[in-house]
Amino acid sequence: MNAPAPASVNTIVVEHLVKKFGDLIAVNDISFDVRQGEIFGLLGPNGAGKTTLIRMMTTLTPPTSGTAIVAGHDITKDADGVRHAIGVIPQAFTSDPELTAYENMLLHAKLYGVPADRRDRLIDELLESVNLTRFRDAFVKTFSGGMRRRMEIARGLVHSPNVLFLDEPTTGLDPVSRTNVWEMIRALRDRSDLTILLTTHYMEEADKLCDRIAIVDHGRLVALDTPGNLKDNVPGTDTVEAEFVGAPKDWAEQLRALPQAANVVERDGAFHIGSHEGPATVAALMDLARSRGVMVKRVTVQGTTLDDVFVHYTGSDLRDTTQRGRLDVSHLYK
Amino acid sequence: MKFYRVWALIERDLRKFFRSPALMMVSMIFPLVQLLVLGYAFGGKIKNAPVAFVDLDRSVESRKVREMFQAIAAGPQTFRIVDYNNLPDAIQDLRSGFVRGVIQIPHDFSERYFQKNRPRISFSEDNTDQFISTALESEIQGMVNQLNSPSVHSALNQQVALDVVEVYPYIEYAKFLLAGAVTLGIFSVAMIGGGITFIDDKSRGLHEGYLVTPIHKSELVFGLIGAGAIKGLMAGMCLAIIGGLMVGIPRLWDPVRLAYIACVIFAASLAMMSFMFLLMVRVSDPLVPRAIFGVLNTLLYFPSGAVYPIEAFPSWLRWIATVDPLTPIVHALQNLTLKNTGIEGIYGDVLVLLGFTVLMTAGCIALFQRQL
Numbered sequence: 001m002n003a004p005a006p007a008s009v010n011t012i013v014v015e016h017l018v019k020k021f022g023d024l025i026a027v028n029d030i031s032f033d034v035r036q037g038e039i040f041g042l043l044g045p046n047g048a049g050k051t052t053l054i055r056m057m058t059t060l061t062p063p064t065s066g067t068a069i070v071a072g073h074d075i076t077k078d079a080d081g082v083r084h085a086i087g088v089i090p091q092a093f094t095s096d097p098e099l100t101a102y103e104n105m106l107l108h109a110k111l112y113g114v115p116a117d118r119r120d121r122l123i124d125e126l127l128e129s130v131n132l133t134r135f136r137d138a139f140v141k142t143f144s145g146g147m148r149r150r151m152e153i154a155r156g157l158v159h160s161p162n163v164l165f166l167d168e169p170t171t172g173l174d175p176v177s178r179t180n181v182w183e184m185i186r187a188l189r190d191r192s193d194l195t196i197l198l199t200t201h202y203m204e205e206a207d208k209l210c211d212r213i214a215i216v217d218h219g220r221l222v223a224l225d226t227p228g229n230l231k232d233n234v235p236g237t238d239t240v241e242a243e244f245v246g247a248p249k250d251w252a253e254q255l256r257a258l259p260q261a262a263n264v265v266e267r268d269g270a271f272h273i274g275s276h277e278g279p280a281t282v283a284a285l286m287d288l289a290r291s292r293g294v295m296v297k298r299v300t301v302q303g304t305t306l307d308d309v310f311v312h313y314t315g316s317d318l319r320d321t322t323q324r325g326r327l328d329v330s331h332l333y334k
Numbered sequence: 335m336k337f338y339r340v341w342a343l344i345e346r347d348l349r350k351f352f353r354s355p356a357l358m359m360v361s362m363i364f365p366l367v368q369l370l371v372l373g374y375a376f377g378g379k380i381k382n383a384p385v386a387f388v389d390l391d392r393s394v395e396s397r398k399v400r401e402m403f404q405a406i407a408a409g410p411q412t413f414r415i416v417d418y419n420n421l422p423d424a425i426q427d428l429r430s431g432f433v434r435g436v437i438q439i440p441h442d443f444s445e446r447y448f449q450k451n452r453p454r455i456s457f458s459e460d461n462t463d464q465f466i467s468t469a470l471e472s473e474i475q476g477m478v479n480q481l482n483s484p485s486v487h488s489a490l491n492q493q494v495a496l497d498v499v500e501v502y503p504y505i506e507y508a509k510f511l512l513a514g515a516v517t518l519g520i521f522s523v524a525m526i527g528g529g530i531t532f533i534d535d536k537s538r539g540l541h542e543g544y545l546v547t548p549i550h551k552s553e554l555v556f557g558l559i560g561a562g563a564i565k566g567l568m569a570g571m572c573l574a575i576i577g578g579l580m581v582g583i584p585r586l587w588d589p590v591r592l593a594y595i596a597c598v599i600f601a602a603s604l605a606m607m608s609f610m611f612l613l614m615v616r617v618s619d620p621l622v623p624r625a626i627f628g629v630l631n632t633l634l635y636f637p638s639g640a641v642y643p644i645e646a647f648p649s650w651l652r653w654i655a656t657v658d659p660l661t662p663i664v665h666a667l668q669n670l671t672l673k674n675t676g677i678e679g680i681y682g683d684v685l686v687l688l689g690f691t692v693l694m695t696a697g698c699i700a701l702f703q704r705q706l
Contacts, residue, residue, distance in 0.1 A: 096346070110338060
């Protein structure tokens with residue numbers, strides 16, 4: 001399941017990390033490596049254990065068993081060393097809304113012991129890099145979600161860390177702010193040798209940003225590879241999605257016999273057919289439907305996505321799983 | 335421990351404190367209003383309480399008694415006489431609350447007077463109000479004692495007299511209450527700045543932002559307590575000066591006295607902040623500090639001797655006063671504001687407060703959770 005061991009130095013080495021909350025196993029024996037300078041993504045639905053995993057790696061939560069070496073420091077034996085070497089942007093906003101952007105960054109620079117003669121220059125450079133120079137002396141409470149997130153990412157870099165942890169950096173942001181944050185993370189990677197570990201439940205985010213992705217589900221690591229390799233591992237290079245009216249009970253079986261069809265999954269009333277050649281499968285599918293008297297309501301063809309990867313490895317849609325993880329309060333609105 | 339990290343937190347809190355005067359205002363308004371209203375409501379003597387006078391004897395002797403009452407009514411003016419012709423009407427008005435007491439001269443007063451057969455005057459009082467009934471009773475008893483005193487004194491002086499010497503000039507209740515008002519201000523700053531703000535910051539995620547940095551838990555505790563103590567010192571000094579001017583504390587600007595007051599207020603702020611942090615160190619629900627504010631206020635403020643002398647308390651309440659951290663604050667501030675004592679009047683209290691701070695801070699550090 002693990003990708004081939006990278007040639008360069010591993011900045012993060014996670015070894016059999018386990019976290020239990022009573023009977024609940026939030027993280028179940030997870031191991032992986034992150035090499036220096038890469039953007040590594042932890043992809044999974046809400047409640048998969050991503051935040052618990054990142055909290056253990058950033059020394060915010062003690063592991064039940066196992067350990068991790070972050071920038072050469074053991075999280076169980078040298079928490080202080082880990083904290084000096086990392087920058088952390090937690091999932092919730094942690095900047096003080098009653099302070100300005102500059103004051104928030106200054107506070108963190110002081111907490112990290114950044115020398116006084118370097119602080120102002122560093123803060124100004126970082127604010128410039130996140131396009132917030134104009135808002136240096138504005139109160140954070142006046143910022144939009146995207147601005148605040150960018151400021152917090154800049155704050156996490158104020159002590160020049162080796163590793164940056166971002167826990168769901170774009171959750172709750174509008175599409176424009178999300179794109180801005182993505183660009184910023186890419187620019188960070190391009191400009192420095194910074195290792196970035198981020199968690200997300202957005203497929204697109206993981207696909208566009210990450211060099212490698214670890215898929216986490218129910219506290220377990222179910223797949224780890226580059227986005228390209230993960231997609232290649234899914235049977236079929238295209239996915240044909242179709243909805244029918246009047247389909248017989250054995251329709252999935254009949255679809256599986258179509259030329260080039262690799263696998264068929266029925267979800268939400270639609271059939272997802274993994275195919276080695278989408279257009280040929282569609283033509284055959286239309287012929288089959290016509291001959292069986294089944295009406296084709298809708299049909300689309302697309303290349304394999306991380307969504308298909310997730311379904312392939314976990315057996316369920318990420319959106320479904322995310323929804324399952326949430327508390328059902330629909331009865332309150334009836 | 336790195337002092338620059340402690341100072342970074344203090345600096346953060348002070349920036350916010352100076353930027354928004356809300357905490358200062360909220361923590362000062364309540365004690366000042368209490369000082370003004372409670373201080374002057376409880377401080378005065380009883381004046382012009384209406385007392386019914388029913389003379390059923392209508393003799394020369396009974397009229398002399400009435401004149402005596404009239405003289406007292408015109409002098410200290412504790413009460414004023416309202417004449418009634420019959421007892422039932424007077425008693426009815428007493429029950430209805432129109433008069434506070436009924437003095438009755440019975441039919442046989444003069445007859446007994448001449449027979450030297452213990453002539454009696456009756457006083458019916460409205461004892462639902464202990465303050466007024468005690469004052470009236472004392473006034474009327476004094477007058478009856480005067481009636482009984484012989485007109486010609488014995489040549490031999492056999493009676494023991496008590497000479498009362500008042501060490502300090504008369505202290506109005508508002509002045510007495512000033513120490514309590516300053517103490518209440520410090521308590522409010524600790525409760526709002528230490529308790530409520532701490533939990534609110536925690537629930538807003540601000541603490542997670544600190545916990546990911548290399549800050550140690552002792553640095554966090556010292557920083558938060560230190561910042562709170564400086565805020566308490568500023569609010570307490572403002573209260574002491576404004577309150578002192580309001581109630582008219584003499585020689586308020588004496589720099590030595592102000593320095594001692596500052597010393598007590600700083601020790602008190604440290605003690606209160608550390609106490610509040612110990613209470614809140616494991617709390618994360620923002621409703622908790624708000625819910626216990628009133629309870630703590632009543633439980634600690636009133637038994638401290640701030641509004642009433644501890645010596646008047648029942649024994650169980652005295653026990654609370656003994657362990658109440660506000661008691662040494664009130665005691666030391668009363669010594670300074672009412673008696674202008676020197677260091678000898680406050681050093682014991684300051685030492686108790688500092689010892690209390692050390693204990694509470696140690697508890698905070700032990701219980702503070704560095705991890706989530």
